[in-house]
Amino acid sequence: MKILVAGGGAAGFMAAITAAQQSPDHHVVIAEKSNQTLSKVLISGGGRCNVTHQPLDFVEFSGNYPRGSRFIKKILHEFGPEDTIKWFEQKGVKLKVESDGRVFPVSDKSESIIRCLRDQAAKYRIQIRHKYNFICCEFKSGSWEVTFNDDTTEHYDRIILAMGGFHKSVAYDLFRGMGLKVNEPVPSLFTFNSPANPITELQGISVPQARIRIEGSKLDWCGPLLITHWGFSGPAVLKLSAWGARWLAERKYEFIIFINWVANISESELRALWIGLRDSKSQATIGNYSGIAMPGRLWKYLITNSGINLESRWAELSNKAIESLINTVIRQPHKISGKKTFKEEFVTCGGIDLSEINHQTMECKKLPGIYIVGELLDIDGITGGFNFQNAWTTGYIAGKSAGSL
Ligand SMILES: Cc1cc2nc3c(=O)[nH]c(=O)nc-3n(C[C@H](O)[C@H](O)[C@H](O)COP(=O)(O)OP(=O)(O)OC[C@H]3O[C@@H](n4cnc5c(N)ncnc54)[C@H](O)[C@@H]3O)c2cc1C
Known part of the structure; x- marks a missing residue:
């Protein structure tokens, strides 16, 4: 034959x-x-x-x-x-x-x-x-x-x-x-471009367990996330790009993501932790102590983005400031515009x-x-x-x- x-x-x-x-x-x-x-x-x-x-x-x-x-x-x-x-x-x-x-x-x-x-x-x-x-x-x-x-x-x-x-x-x-x-x-399996996003100055920083959610969709993935000089990469992004390949193509790769940098901690646990730090770490400066596992440069970036002074002490943090910090750490929006192939x-x-x-x-x-x-x-x-x-x-x-x- x-x-x-x-x-x-x-x-x-x-x-x-x-x-x-x-x-x-x-x-x-x-x-x-x-x-x-x-x-x-x-x-x-x-x-x-x-x-x-x-x-x-x-x-x-x-x-x-x-x-x-x-x-x-x-x-x-x-x-x-x-x-x-x-x-x-x-x-x-x-x-x-x-x-x-x-x-x-x-x-x-x-x-x-x-x-x-x-x-x-x-x-x-x-x-x-x-x-x-x-x-x-x-x-x-x-x-x-x-x-x-x-x-x-x-x-x-x-x-x-x-x-x-x-x-x-x-x-x-x-x-x-x-x-x-x-x-x-x-295409499937690509990374996200986020041009002119100041977070890209933190290129090379990664967290082991972040959650990324795409606005207006059910697309949501948890896993390691890497900040690159062009935007975001790492397994969480690649997996999201695969599951959302067709949806993202229809939107010509223009969309908003929300990042939760500490996906292993719930919002209520985070709130209780930081409210507690007002007593237990009252004199520690916020820039130097987060109470959570997070790369220092990323932590400082997120504090500044919450409108909080890095030198403030935990005792000085109002409820409003804590809510602002929670919002930035678990649902800061980032505009994505375009994609890149991964290696x-x-x-x-x-x-x-x-x-x-x-x-x-x-x-x-x-x-x-x-x-x-x-x-x-x-x-x-x-x-x-x-x-x-x-x-x-x-x-x-x-x-x-x-x-x-
Ligand atoms: C850079 C890179 C790294 C990857 N790494 C991995 C990995 O580590 N693990 C994993 O699981 N997957 C990986 N993938 C995906 C994986 O390589 C593909 O899914 C897999 O190779 C598909 O195999 P295939 O035989 O169907 O197609 P291909 O490997 O693409 O082979 C198709 C062949 O057909 C030939 N061809 C096309 N048209 C014609 C024609 N008209 N007549 C004759 N020949 C033709 C092409 O030249 C090609 O040689 C990777 C992909 C890329 C691009």
Whole structure:
């Protein structure tokens, strides 16, 4: 059987290797548009490749996908994070789980993952063609006739489309032309710009547990927050950008956020604490004593923004001043205007609608013999290894069904 995999990324390799494993008689070809396969794997995870996330209960694991969560939950039992870890370890790549659940090669080098995938492709005699674009396909005389960028055509029994996500809507015309429903692409996983915001002078300061809420929406996330020279970054911002990807795009990335810098303390606890300090720390200057865990420079900034003198003593603080301090510390508004990619790491929200796909095989319901995998589908996860897991899971299922006789 002749099987074409269009796209030599993580999902394409997993699909091609799994398809080739189904029978030694299969002729599997990977057609890659660029001059290098697995280029995203190489730069992923800051060059370390966050291969997957530690195995969790499927409901919890799939809760990390803003798009495609229900679909992923249905297919993880076929090839989940535990299978990914086993797959690589059985092929000699030692993996480790970091304290936040991210899984990396022990070598801390994405090359270990690339070498493993390329060795497997060589073992199963998968033909890899570079600078070879899949242009279109048509069902003719019992098989799929594929046209490539050099105008040549070839016939294949099965085709696995693994071209990844695209920024531009026009890139999906090929799939619209095949009669497939496409959800408009917008970026996910980005940081927030806050131009001319004086807080950016505190760049480099981070807090472990902040809460960010977006005005006029239900978007709200808690986690580490970092002040940068352009605005705000850190896991809380990235996660919010993923969950709010489409809502934020519709507003052209112009919105207001409210930051609670001490998300682990309730408003009433904070009020009681600071009212108590009027007695217990009456002579301490406010600028030098906060009673809470907070970087000193951020504390001084927030006091000044509350209209309180840094040199005032706790005993001198009126109820009104305490309310003003509470408001600044737990719900100061910041205007966001624009976004930036995080270490060039972004994924596409949008892509081929999951209603087009049979989740048991990854085959297109309307186009028998055509399978779709990876980020080309409308599935994306938050950071932490969830996006590669989508590539491994969907790639494996498509490879297994496309390669079955
Ligand atoms: C900088 C960066 C770091 C990341 N780090 C991580 C991480 O550590 N962990 C994680 O889980 N996720 C990470 N991600 C996300 C992850 O890389 C992607 O979700 C994943 O690579 C998607 O795999 P894919 O095979 O579907 O697509 P891709 O990896 O994008 O591969 C698609 C391939 O198809 C090729 N192609 C496109 N069109 C055609 C065509 N017409 N014909 C032939 N070939 C074509 C492309 O050139 C490409 O090689 C990162 C993303 C970026 C950008």
